[in-house]
Amino acid sequence: MDAQLIPASLFDCPVVESRPVGAYRLISFVAREIAALARPGQFLMVRAAGQKLDPLLPRPLGVHEIDSDLVKVLIEPVGRGTISLAGMRVGDRLSVLGPLGNGFDMTGEGPAIVVGGGIGAAPLAFVARSLSARGRDVRCLLGFRSRGQAVVAELFRNLPVEVYTEDGSMGKKGLVSAPLSEMLCALDGTDSFSNNTSSAGDFPSEASSAETISGDSASSDDENSCAADTGMFPEIFACGPDPMLAAVDRICRDCGANAQVSVAAHMACGVGACQGCVIKTVDGYRRACSEGPVFPSTDIEW
Amino acid sequence: MNNNMEPPVTASLETSLGPMALEHPIINASGTFDALVADAVLAADLFEQFPFAAYVPKTVTLQPRAGNEPHRLYETAAGLLNSIGLANKGIENFIAEDLPRLAELPVPVIASVAGENTADYGRCCEMLDSRDEVTAVELNISCPNVELDGKALGCDPVRTEKATALARAATSKYLVVKLTPNVTDIVELAKAAEAGGADCISLINTVHGMALDPWTLKPALGHTTGGLSGPAVKPIALRAVYIVSRALDLPVIGMGGVTTAQDVLEFLAAGASAVAVGTASFRDPLLATRLAGELRDLMEIRGISSIAELVGSA
Numbered sequence: 001m002d003a004q005l006i007p008a009s010l011f012d013c014p015v016v017e018s019r020p021v022g023a024y025r026l027i028s029f030v031a032r033e034i035a036a037l038a039r040p041g042q043f044l045m046v047r048a049a050g051q052k053l054d055p056l057l058p059r060p061l062g063v064h065e066i067d068s069d070l071v072k073v074l075i076e077p078v079g080r081g082t083i084s085l086a087g088m089r090v091g092d093r094l095s096v097l098g099p100l101g102n103g104f105d106m107t108g109e110g111p112a113i114v115v116g117g118g119i120g121a122a123p124l125a126f127v128a129r130s131l132s133a134r135g136r137d138v139r140c141l142l143g144f145r146s147r148g149q150a151v152v153a154e155l156f157r158n159l160p161v162e163v164y165t166e167d168g169s170m171g172k173k174g175l176v177s178a179p180l181s182e183m184l185c186a187l188d189g190t191d192s193f194s195n196n197t198s199s200a201g202d203f204p205s206e207a208s209s210a211e212t213i214s215g216d217s218a219s220s221d222d223e224n225s226c227a228a229d230t231g232m233f234p235e236i237f238a239c240g241p242d243p244m245l246a247a248v249d250r251i252c253r254d255c256g257a258n259a260q261v262s263v264a265a266h267m268a269c270g271v272g273a274c275q276g277c278v279i280k281t282v283d284g285y286r287r288a289c290s291e292g293p294v295f296p297s298t299d300i301e302w
Numbered sequence: 303m304n305n306n307m308e309p310p311v312t313a314s315l316e317t318s319l320g321p322m323a324l325e326h327p328i329i330n331a332s333g334t335f336d337a338l339v340a341d342a343v344l345a346a347d348l349f350e351q352f353p354f355a356a357y358v359p360k361t362v363t364l365q366p367r368a369g370n371e372p373h374r375l376y377e378t379a380a381g382l383l384n385s386i387g388l389a390n391k392g393i394e395n396f397i398a399e400d401l402p403r404l405a406e407l408p409v410p411v412i413a414s415v416a417g418e419n420t421a422d423y424g425r426c427c428e429m430l431d432s433r434d435e436v437t438a439v440e441l442n443i444s445c446p447n448v449e450l451d452g453k454a455l456g457c458d459p460v461r462t463e464k465a466t467a468l469a470r471a472a473t474s475k476y477l478v479v480k481l482t483p484n485v486t487d488i489v490e491l492a493k494a495a496e497a498g499g500a501d502c503i504s505l506i507n508t509v510h511g512m513a514l515d516p517w518t519l520k521p522a523l524g525h526t527t528g529g530l531s532g533p534a535v536k537p538i539a540l541r542a543v544y545i546v547s548r549a550l551d552l553p554v555i556g557m558g559g560v561t562t563a564q565d566v567l568e569f570l571a572a573g574a575s576a577v578a579v580g581t582a583s584f585r586d587p588l589l590a591t592r593l594a595g596e597l598r599d600l601m602e603i604r605g606i607s608s609i610a611e612l613v614g615s616a
């Protein structure tokens with residue numbers, strides 16, 4: 001989780017693919033060094049290359065996918081910067097600074113649940129694939145407002161994904177917090193994770209996930225823990241709107257599970273210089289760009 | 303001019319501010335470029351090959367400050383609103399942790415300090431006076447995001463003069479006073495700083511501003527209002543440099559929206575002896591590595607051979 005292991009560089013990158021994915025836009029660009037270095041959960045500061053001064057600053061975008069020399073990002077056009085980026089087409093050039101931030105700690109073992117909400121699902125595809133490649137059983141819970149956003153789940157091809165929409169227009173109706181809560185807190189000392197989830201046949205049995213709980217959680221003395229010391233809790237990797245992340249934190253606390261959450265903030269420099277992107281944590285303000293964007297969920301003051 | 307065979311002009315970028323001989327006139331604006339962060343995070347060698355002719359670290363205060371409530375940033379048309387609120391580790395930690403490393407920079411360090419009252423400026427300068435790593439001190443009397451007792455100290459000529467005089471009494475180092483544009487008559491404030499014993503005036507700090515979240519129609523910044531920087535404020539800054547440099551004999555460090563070598567050229571012509579790059583470093587952290595060379599090119603195209611020839615020529 002040391003952000004400073006990999007120095008970031010500034011690259012001029014040609015766009016080689018730009019296509020709509022529901023309400024979002026998927027942009028692929030050539031960036032060999034970033035493709036080689038970026039870790040799941042790291043982000044890039046991206047803007048249109050050139051002298052145009054409006055929009056002025058790059059925007060932080062999570063790495064959605066690495067494909068050989070290509071880096072893919074997903075853009076939700078909501079403000080002056082992202083609307084401009086969503087207008088980038090094949091042949092346009094991007095100014096890209098990265099890779100930045102700490103990324104997720106991927107060193108754990110055992111099953112993992114990836115929980116994404118809205119555009120926050122984008123970087124989790126990279127996370128889920130990496131977890132899968134490490135031999136960890138991965139299950140993805142993705143929540144969206146409606147079908148327009150939820151089609152992003154298509155980008156999680158070959159990964160076990162359950163889609164939830166608030167209006168029920170795609171997947172199941174409701175928030176991801178309900179199934180997450182069910183998965184975690186239905187567990188107790190005698191039942192394995194896989195036995196308690198309807199569609200997780202590929203999840204390990206209790207025996208094979210006995211080392212899931214890392215040293216960090218050993219300090220948990222939460223009386224509400226359902227199975228904190230049975231060693232079979234999946235680790236949670238989450239990215240999405242704050243209310244969703246807060247719910248993930250609450251559920252995981254109740255059950256004694258560990259969650260890493262990737263937070264979003266307005267950024268200017270992306271490297272830790274400007275102090276602009278701070279979030280409230282138990283240790284005071286911390287910079288999302290350089291001390292995050294991934295934090296243990298229990299570090300954040302929700 | 304009629305002779306096409308006239309030999310090309312070779313422009314020298316060398317200039318000086320008081321005791322500081324500068325390789326070129328481009329420095330950084332406090333809080334927008336962190337030499338230690340750049341060294342740690344960016345692959346380019348921005349420490350040994352430091353791109354600025356002097357380094358101004360982020361402003362420090364007597365006590366550490368957590369800074370303002372998020373959101374602290376909001377981008378507007380060709381501009382950036384911020385309300386960082388002088389988040390900093392405090393001057394003692396700055397001296398103990400940062401200064402030894404900053405001493406290794408190949409350029410002079412201009413420490414930036416701010417206070418809750420006029421006395422704080424004196425105390426900060428006292429603490430820095432014995433530090434050889436620091437060549438100059440900039441008094442930030444103009445941060446718009448820390449209204450500790452109503453308004454920025456730099457809005458009041460009496461307190462501006464007093465803070466400068468207390469700092470002057472506490473240190474023999476080259477003393478820069480950084481002014482706010484959020485006043486009726488900036489020349490009056492510049493003269494107050496001069497009367498207090500300033501060696502140099504830097505301007506401008508950010509311009510009071512505000513943005514609303516387009517969806518909620520509530521203030522976009524946690525602190526409600528903030529300071530505007532970036533290309534949007536350049537005309538405001540250029541005017542301030544122009545009128546202050548003409549009204550005073552002190553050298554001026556000009557800043558506000560500087561993004562290109564052409565901007566540097568214009569600030570010099572308006573009357574600045576050195577020019578600081580701020581928000582543009584957020585847009586491109588390597589910008590400063592190119593600016594001096596581009597400035598030289600622009601000067602040579604125009605047949606300008608020295609910075610002195612350019613300063614105040616507008």
